[in-house]
Amino acid sequence: MKRVIALLMENQPGALSRVVGLFSQRGYNIETLVVAPTTDPTLSRLTMSTQGDEKVVEQITKQLDKLIDVVMVSDLGSSDFIERELMLIKFKKDSFPRISFEDSDVVSENNEIINVQVVGTSTELDALVKEIEDSNPIEIVRSGSLGISKDANTLSIEN
């Protein structure tokens, strides 16, 4: 089962390698990983998606929480949340398909090449990738999942 975990960590050299290293060290798989600074420059937010049952995710969050550089961890799947991923697709103009996907835009176009941007859940994007297979896209780039909870809960600390 796909799970999305978000965490805040100290924006310090070495912090990311501890988080990523933990996954290989403990034998967990990372499917996607996104890291970016937050509005608080001392913190980075890291979002990862992984496969695992309840027990595995519990272990992962506990082990992440144990890392000294990790300030806060949240298993986004423990409540209702919104997951989004950005995908960029490059087509040859002569094989550009009709994309029925709601949230898609042509972001560049010339005589030869069309680049399209699509936003959706990773499951939706997976389906779209299958759908456009026959149009032979030249390149597909995906950002990995981001997530935010639907309710008032936030992943933030009081300063």
Next chain:
Amino acid sequence: MDKSNKSGAEALLHSLHLEGVELMFGYPGGAALHIYDAIFNQDHVDHILVRHEQGAVHAADGYARATGKPGVALVTSGPGATNAITGLATAYMDSTPVVVISGQVKSNLIGTDSFQETDMIGVSRPIVKHSFLVQRAEDIPEIVKKAFHIATTGRPGPVVIDVPKDLTDPDHKFEFTYPSEIKMRSYNPPKSGDLSKIKEAVDLIEHAKRPVIYSGGGVIQDDASDELTELARLLNFPVTNTLMGLGAFPGSDPQFMGMLGMHGTYQANMAMHNADLIVAVGARFDDRITNDPNKFSLGAKKIHIDVDAASVSKIIHADVPIVGSAKECLSVLIQEIKTRDLAIDQDQLSLWNQQISEWREAHGLNHSLLELGPQNGKILPQQVVQSLYKETEGKAFITSDVGQHQMFAAQYYHFDKPRQWINSGGLGTMGFGLPSAMGVQLAFPDETVACVTGEGSIQMCIQELSTCLQYGLPIKIINLNNAALGMVRQWQDMQYGGRHSSSTYENSLPDFVALAESYGHIGIKVSSFDDLESAMRECISLKDRLVFLDVDVDPNEHVYPMLEAGNSMDYMWLGKDKKTW
């Protein structure tokens, strides 16, 4: 607040002093030379020069385990740092508070493959609790403060401070201030456990008919042995300790079932398997305990007290998880039990204790092997441990290496006090015994410190005999010499059709007596049972000298009981032709 102008190296030393560090173990080299010069110019922190950096970290680790205070090691960059890695991994697996300071190449050379450069932070990352790469000399005091705080609190563990050489430059001075306290928003180890969970635990305890208290190294680390013992006595529940937990409950007490697990006693393993309640304290249900976790003690409810949330329900589901310090949680648990009038079924409990006594009588360890005399003309390794126990009156600090001798020491020396038994339980590091004994002996110069070892393990850090001469450390090395890598050979006997692949030395062993003498120590050889006890007496009585007692033991002896892999805890080999199933 202590204010004065100091260089990075001086600030490092002074910070260590303010943390209460009295001695550290290390080995100099280029990147650490400014620090070594600062050591020379102060007299608060003593430095013990080891012969290999692995020995420095093991010695610091042994010091930490025996005293409960953090141990400190100092190494140089590159090979100095990588040599420290086995020591770090050992400390990490056994959760001991060790701070390793490694010199690093100058900041502007980092990443250029410069001479003696290793990415110490990267190399050590999976085997440290935390690590710091110093980026400004002025940060050193705060980093030291944080390092000691992290190493010693919560579930303790090793911390690395990697210091580039330029940041210890004697010409760069700055105003030294030492933080009086440290706050880290990302690190708040739990103290007291959830009271409602503790009350749930009391409910389970009240209704238990076949309870077992199973405690591990966490109880010793947290100095909670008194509380554990009080709890056990209050409830009259049988107690078993892990390899790391020996000494948390008096080893010679009749309520004690002995060690459990892979080479645990018959009664301890049977009790665990047949229990209806397991009270686990500071133990982590690792594979050397549970055997197949899917078959582990299926009839028992589990209460699990541990300071590390990630250890709870990691392998075995905890019916009542209690995350907090062992000492605090046990104190509250004891209070709760005392304030409630528990209606424990005493008839059932005494039947259970009776059952355990019967198991002990049927297949328990024989603690009177010395009285049997030689067996087939040979000395049993267990007899050597019993002789050591007798001559030290059970009061010595015992360190050990890894293998059969380690298990015999754990099984046959009754540890009545915490911190008396010091071994590499988690990582299983051969070579740990002698250097860790140095740390213990330096912390307790007047106590008897014996290293129970084998001819395989002792050769992994044998060079530290030279350190022992330099600092006059009168360690007693008890070498159970079976001329083979005993535990490897036991497995080869049991699982590989007796094919002894690379587990013997083909007459290449050194003359250990001559070797000890060449290092300026005393060597005693024992080949006949009749000489064992007198030689042991002589060895222990030579208070001011290191004695290397090299005892030829029966090479065919195996360690039993031994759990049969892939089964539950009641599947045990009890002898070469004797098993429980």
